[in-house]
Amino acid sequence: MKNRKLYLGPLTDNRRWDMVRIRPDDVFVVTPPKCGTTWMQTIVSLLFSGDPEVETELSVKMPWVDIRIREMPEVAERLEAMQHRRSMKSHTPMDGLPLDDQAQYICVFRHPLDAHFSFRKHVRNIPMTWFDTWYPENDEEGITFRRFLDGGAEGFDTDAMPLAHIIRHYKAAAAVSDRPNVSLFHYADMTRDSRGTIFRLADILGTTHSEAVMDQLVQAATFDNMKDKAERYAPSGGKGFFKSDAEFFHSGTSGKWRGKLTAEELADYDAVMDAHLDPKDREWLEYGYWGNVAA
Helix, strand or coil, X not given: CCCCXXXXXXXXXXXXXXXXXXXXXXXXXXXXXXCCHHHHHHHHHHHHHCCCCCCCCHHHHCCECCECCCXXXXXXXXXXXXXXXXXXXXXXXXXXXXXXXXXXXXEEECCHHHHHHHHHHHHHCCCCHHHHHCCCCCCCCCHHHHHXXXXXXXXXXXXXXXXXXXXXXXXXXXXXXXXXCEEXXXXXXXXXXXXXXXXXXXXXXXXXXXXXXXXXXXXXXXXXXXXXXXXXXXXXXXXXXXXXXHHHCCXXXXXXXXXXXXXXXXXXXXXXXXXXXXXXXXXXXXXXXXXXXXX
């Protein structure tokens, strides 16, 4: 671990990265959950291959190293055996990852409230009862949102994705964003200009394809296409891990929290955000480079 922070939760352990030998052309997709991780991984896979019909198989070919579902020696051996350019996924903040001088780190963020409400849907679609205490199905007392605001950035709370963890993610990424191999993306910008996103990422990764191929890749990476072919694009798609692969791509919209929180809940959220982020950072974390164009 050396100088890295420890992120050890019920599902994840960032010490597992100690078994990965990083290569100079590796690509890390680093995000809080439900912020466009799978979307970004899919774009990376499409750009690597240049094939709009590529079988992404993200959970195997671009593994989530932090999660303890698979034994780490097996994951490390599989990664070491790969002859092609590799990409790996992490939900660990940048201050808990090995920071190589040449590998690329693609950090993706989303409005914290959108990520939270998307996570609410997500936990109903996975066979893990651990989340039930944080995300009860019948939540008339608002337990879920209180824990979202009160949870800690690390330790047992980590995997339940509280607001503190999202803020930690952003601050850790922003702290190293001046490095040429660390790039920040925002879900809202990806939605507004998916074509521009893909071309920007192609430039970062140094991948080159013809205009015709790029057009095909842009179409393949649309939300509707990924949802229609959910067994291909969902992590572990077609293997029965999710109750519904299509439901993994529930809506892909922003602002889904509007009208679902009380004035008091919104005020409490504002207080936490304002206490930890200056106005410029808060606006970017919520709305991306384009800002709150809907305001």
